Amino acid sequence: MIRYPLLSRGATIGVTAPSSGLPDELHPLLKLACSRMENKGYRIAYGDTVWTQSKAKSAPARMRADEFNEMMRNQDVHAIIPPWGGELLIEILEALEFEHMSAKWILGYSDISLLLLAITLRTGIATAHGVNLIDMRGEYQDATTAMWQNVLSTEADGSIVQHSSTKYQKEWDHHDPSPCVFHLTEPTCWQSVTNREVRMEGRLLGGCVDVIRHLIGTPYGDVREFREQFVSGDPVIWYFENCELTTTDLRRSFVQMKLAGWFEQCSGILIGRSGANQAVNGYTAEDVYHDLTDELQVPIVYDIDCGHVPPQITLINGAYAKVHVEDGKGTIIQHFS
Template sequence: MITYPVFTNGSTIGVPAPSSGVGEERHNILNQAIKRMQTKGFNVVSGETAWTQNKAKSAPAMKRAKEFNSMIKNDEIEVIIPPWGGELLIDILEYVEFDKMQNKWILGYSDLSVLLLAITLSKGLATAHGTNLVDLRGEYSDETTAMWASVLATNRGETIVQKSSPLYQKEWSHNNPSSCVFNLTEKTYWKTINNQPICIEGRLLGGCIDVIRHLIGTPYGDVKRFRDKYIPNEPVVWYLENCELNTTDLRRSLVQMKLAGWFEGCSGILFGRSHGNYKTDF
């Protein structure tokens, strides 16, 4: 059975940087995000790693893991929201104290999905694929982004409905943000393989395929054990974001996931928008 953390509005947010931190040139946007959360009634505990960045990571692996472990064990912190993703979160997995993991929400996306998926598969603890902290610095949040608090505050046995965003942002523009941070200009649309409406259901697993594929064959990527122990006889819906993989690399990764048994019991796969190279001969 999946364990769902408890979250209440006005609780304490922990801000470590288990992947990338925020370099000095962008400290202003992290400060804005923290102040915005404080004006909404949240207490914010910021880690040292959130403010540093060197060689594609916020700090050495041991320091990042130690800070994350400390926040996980801190009874006063109810939710952990790193500033953003990055590149080298996988460095810290061997140092994360999974056996001491408390039931608290961890929210993020991109490289953070390595940690989110590893925790869910290893502990049966629900994690949240959603907004990073710097995305919450605006005067207000668009309807989709603003759902993070409502979703995390949903109690076990309750239901919450999420809808697709009407518009999305085409590209990042940190130096020209809108009042809600994102410059929402492009219309959201859905496509299916046969261009027909479909209905699928199951437990959501996934993240950024560029990075979660590296969990395959490791102790942190045992999907079969997770399914047998925590969701026996339940289908899985995979959601996959492609950041930088070209078409052939994406295909290789999907085949690897299939050969590793990750798609057993799968009822469907959701793909997010991709900037990858889709020019190919097949």
């Protein structure tokens, strides 16, 4: 069975940096984000790692792992939200105390998604793929982003409905801050490879392709064992987003996942918008999706609200989801069962 944490009013949020921390000049952004959380009624417990950044990481791997392990053991910390992603979270995996992890929400994306997927696969604890803490610093949040609180406050055996956004942010403009952080200007359109209505259901698993692909062949990426042990063989809906990969690298990654058995009993695939997807010799992202559809014979929906082109829906690794996409709009119902 999947174990679902519950975010309650007045909860203490642990802020640690298992990947990247913040250099001195960016400390005010984190403090502002945390003050917004405190205004919502949460308490903040800072780790030392969030205040440092050197050589592509917040701190040495052992220090990052120890701090994360301590927050997972600490009963006074009710959820963990890192400031943002980074590059080298994978260094801490072998030092994590999976056998002692209690059920508390961990929320994030990008490099954090590698941590999220590894924890759910190894422990059966649901984890939350969604907004980073640093992006909560705005005076208010758009409706899609703001759903993270509702999702994480859903009780076990309950369900939560989320809809595709109305508009998305085409590119980051850090020199022109806005009250909402995100500049949502472009019409959102979820697209299916077949250009037809799509319905799919199954257990959600996924994250940023750039990093979660490195779980393949390790003790932290055994999807088959997860399905047998925690979800009674239920089918899987995979969700992915591409941060920096070219289309051929994306294609290689999907083929490797297929060869590793990740797509066995797959009922469908959701793929987020991307600012990457650089075509190689005319080979486009849409070509990648068509090739994968032909091979797997499952529905694929792309340009969904997930990843580095915000806003994004909060997707729960391990939750049983029902997805409906029609006329460019999408609905995802997640059941915490």
